[in-house]
Amino acid sequence: MNLIDDYVIETTGLSKSFGDVQALKDVNLKVPQHSIFGFLGPNGAGKTTLMKLLIGLARPTAGTGKIFGCDIVKDSIAIRERIGYLPQHPRFIEEMTARENLLFTAKFFFNGPAQKINERCDEMLDLVGLIDKADRSIKGFSGGEKQRLGIALAQVNYPDLLILDEPASALDPLGRQAVLDIMERLRKYTTIFYSTHILDDVQRVSDTVAILNNGRLITAGPIEQILNGRDGVVYSLAIRGKAEKLDERLSTLSWVTKTSSLQQKGTNIWQISVSDELEAEKNLLRFVLADPTLTVAEFKRKKFELEEVFMDIVKGDKNVN
Amino acid sequence: MSTNLELQRVNELERLRGFSNLFKKESRAWWRSRRWWINAILWTGFLGGFTAIMLFLSNSEVMEATGDEIAQAGGLLEYTLEVGQSVFFEFGIPMLAIGTIILTQDAILGENQNGVAEWLLSKPVNRQAYILAKTTANVFPILIFLVGLPSAAVYTMLSIRGAVLYPAGDYIAAVGIMTIHTLFYLSLTLMLGTFFNNRGPILGITLGSVLGGGIIGGFIKQLLYVTPWMLPKIGFMTSSGQPVPGAIGISPIISSAILSIGFIFVAIRKFEQKEF
Numbered sequence: 001m002n003l004i005d006d007y008v009i010e011t012t013g014l015s016k017s018f019g020d021v022q023a024l025k026d027v028n029l030k031v032p033q034h035s036i037f038g039f040l041g042p043n044g045a046g047k048t049t050l051m052k053l054l055i056g057l058a059r060p061t062a063g064t065g066k067i068f069g070c071d072i073v074k075d076s077i078a079i080r081e082r083i084g085y086l087p088q089h090p091r092f093i094e095e096m097t098a099r100e101n102l103l104f105t106a107k108f109f110f111n112g113p114a115q116k117i118n119e120r121c122d123e124m125l126d127l128v129g130l131i132d133k134a135d136r137s138i139k140g141f142s143g144g145e146k147q148r149l150g151i152a153l154a155q156v157n158y159p160d161l162l163i164l165d166e167p168a169s170a171l172d173p174l175g176r177q178a179v180l181d182i183m184e185r186l187r188k189y190t191t192i193f194y195s196t197h198i199l200d201d202v203q204r205v206s207d208t209v210a211i212l213n214n215g216r217l218i219t220a221g222p223i224e225q226i227l228n229g230r231d232g233v234v235y236s237l238a239i240r241g242k243a244e245k246l247d248e249r250l251s252t253l254s255w256v257t258k259t260s261s262l263q264q265k266g267t268n269i270w271q272i273s274v275s276d277e278l279e280a281e282k283n284l285l286r287f288v289l290a291d292p293t294l295t296v297a298e299f300k301r302k303k304f305e306l307e308e309v310f311m312d313i314v315k316g317d318k319n320v321n
Numbered sequence: 322m323s324t325n326l327e328l329q330r331v332n333e334l335e336r337l338r339g340f341s342n343l344f345k346k347e348s349r350a351w352w353r354s355r356r357w358w359i360n361a362i363l364w365t366g367f368l369g370g371f372t373a374i375m376l377f378l379s380n381s382e383v384m385e386a387t388g389d390e391i392a393q394a395g396g397l398l399e400y401t402l403e404v405g406q407s408v409f410f411e412f413g414i415p416m417l418a419i420g421t422i423i424l425t426q427d428a429i430l431g432e433n434q435n436g437v438a439e440w441l442l443s444k445p446v447n448r449q450a451y452i453l454a455k456t457t458a459n460v461f462p463i464l465i466f467l468v469g470l471p472s473a474a475v476y477t478m479l480s481i482r483g484a485v486l487y488p489a490g491d492y493i494a495a496v497g498i499m500t501i502h503t504l505f506y507l508s509l510t511l512m513l514g515t516f517f518n519n520r521g522p523i524l525g526i527t528l529g530s531v532l533g534g535g536i537i538g539g540f541i542k543q544l545l546y547v548t549p550w551m552l553p554k555i556g557f558m559t560s561s562g563q564p565v566p567g568a569i570g571i572s573p574i575i576s577s578a579i580l581s582i583g584f585i586f587v588a589i590r591k592f593e594q595k596e597f
Contacts, residue, residue: 055443057597077338077445085443091436093346095354107342108444110328117328 008033008161008191009054013063016049016215023049024215026063031193031208036183038206038223039195040310046215047195048088051165055085067161081109084159084190088166090150092138098125098149099134102156109157124152128182144175151182155190162186164194168201180205199306203227209306213314227304232257233277235284237270238298246270246288253287255279267297331445339446340454347428347458360466364420368413369474376405376482402483403561406495409475410556414499415531417467418506422527424463425507428455429514429592430523439597452589456511460504468503472496488562495560498574502552505577506531508584515591545569549577 009031016024024046031037041047052058054065056076065072067079092101102121110117125131128148133141141149147167154162167183168176176198183192183205196202202209203223210220219226228234239246243261250256255276261268274280285299333340351357386400394400429452432438442448472492479487506527513523534550545551551573558565565571 052597057439057442059596077335077447080443081445085440087436087440087443089436091440093437095350104342104346105444107331107345108339108446109331111331112329113327120328 006032009065009067009193011050011054011063011065014050014053014060014065015062016046016053016058017061022215024053024060027212027215027217029210029217029220031191033191034187035208036187036192036206037194037208037210038202039193039210039212040197040199040202041195041212042197042314045212047212048165049215050212051085051163051193051195055080055083055163081157082159083161083163084154084157086147086150086154086162086164086167088169090146090153092146092149092153094138096138097135098130098138098141098152101138101149102152105153106156120156124156127155127185128152129178142175144171144178147171147175147179148182151179155186159190162190162192162194164192166196167194169196169198176201199310203306211310211313218313223306226309227306233274233280234302234304235272235274235280236298236300236302237272237285237288237296238264239268239270239288239294239296240266241291241294243268243270243294246291246294249287249291271302336447337450337453339441339444340450343441343446343451343454344458347454348462351458351462357462357466360420360424360462361470364417364467365470365474368409368416368471369478371412372405372409372475373478375408376401376478398483402479402487405475405479405482406560407557409471410495410499410560411553413471414502414553414556417499417503418531419528420467421463421503421507422510422524422531425459425510426514426520426523426527428459429511429588430517430520433514433518442597448593448595449589452511452515452585452592456508456585456588459507459511463503463507464500468496468500472499491562492560495556498552498556498559501574501577501581502549502556504581505549505584508581508588512584512588512591515588515595546572547576547580549573552577 007030009029011027011029014024014027014029015022027046027050029050039047039050049058053060054067054072056072056079059073068082070079072079093104096104099121102124103117106117106121110120122131122134125134128151130145130149130152133145138146138149147170151162151164151167154164164183168179171179180201183194186192187205206223208221209223209226211218211226247259247261250259250272255274256272257275258273259270261270263269272280272284274284285296288294288296331338331342391397391400394403429438432441438451441451476487476489476492479492509530510523510527513526517523530548530550534548538545538548538550546569551569555565555569555573557563
């Protein structure tokens, strides 16, 4: 990869059709180096299809994609040399033990010395907490253990990029926790691009997020930016009193872009979107309290939960369609 | 790339990337399981046993032979040896094809169905190497345990029954024909594994060809020149030193060999286009 190139993955107009069904439409995506990039979308949004295109398991019908600056179609083997991939349902050679699976996988990348390869396999088993089960048959492994082994297999070649398809979705809370912990530990070694529909996980470990719906990339960016919502900075005020004219008064302020209110147990909860954060911090509360009939029980900058943003974006996208 | 500098990276031709590791994995399924000795005992016992019955025990085939048939063979011993070879080649060659089909029908299809192929191809593996590893890793044990051992056993029995070493040249040529027939069905089965997503069509086409090919050839004679359907008969005739009718000649042998190679090329091409 070019040293000045900050993006590990770059796609331009990437599209994929299966007959009449367009699974991906014109996806333009940039995944920065050393990020944990959460790729969000409801089931059937096209997340797995995009991942398969990136690693050469399927071919795009239009557009291009690059990983480490290499073309995903022409240079697929060179790309796969430097990535680790965990499919949605991890598969192994069932006749082999966990250690044998790791050795087998390692030998796609390294041919010696045997002692160093063994050490690397042990290191991976240790990382995912399976060292004590290394020589057991995989057939007896639980779902969580299989998922952790899958991550070890994906990481055995010191990949510059880990692509994980729904790494924690099928696991119980403890299993999910373990997988997220491993992802956190791997953060310093590699870029992680993973898909999920579990918003809590994304909010916990990701620094960058993209949302895909119906095969279209709706939004992408740093998680703080996404959490700000689509209406920019929003302040929330709990107001008591006669606030009928407040909407009209707020509309006179040039930096207020949108208002909404709802009644909750005798209190009006106002959501006020602003274009100038500094001006709002300085004057918004003063402006509201200028009306002596009003009292403000609460004033805070609204912090969106990812679920709220996600639902808002996905619903908004449906309305557009 | 962040890596341990003490580890040596694999250095393979791009077209064969992943071959050696996949070949070892496929071979392991033969050599580090019961499969090799079960097949060794099964086929040597099955084909050798049937041939031994014809060669060493009084049986209806020999008892019911007419004087003309015996005279044509050159005597009772020669006739007995002919019957033994007929069983081994005319009955054995199709049986080996069925065994080969059963052993290989799942090689590609099974990994496509259970997701292992998708996982393997997410590693630096060339798809050509994948098909070639499947082919070569199955060719050697099948030729050793299904063709080689039974052939050696039957040759020994023919020599014991005749009380002299049986003429090796004709016999080896016949075993060569048996090999081509076996390889034809091995490569056909592997190729069909790249076309279909369930066993029905794979088994239907391959077993249909083995069991029903002769009937089809009876209706469309030209097919006998380009298919392996006559190879069991040609194998027997070659082994027993009988001249192969000129009308048949060696064209089924050559076309079966060419088709076997062609099937592998088609399998590679088809697999390269496959999407997961």
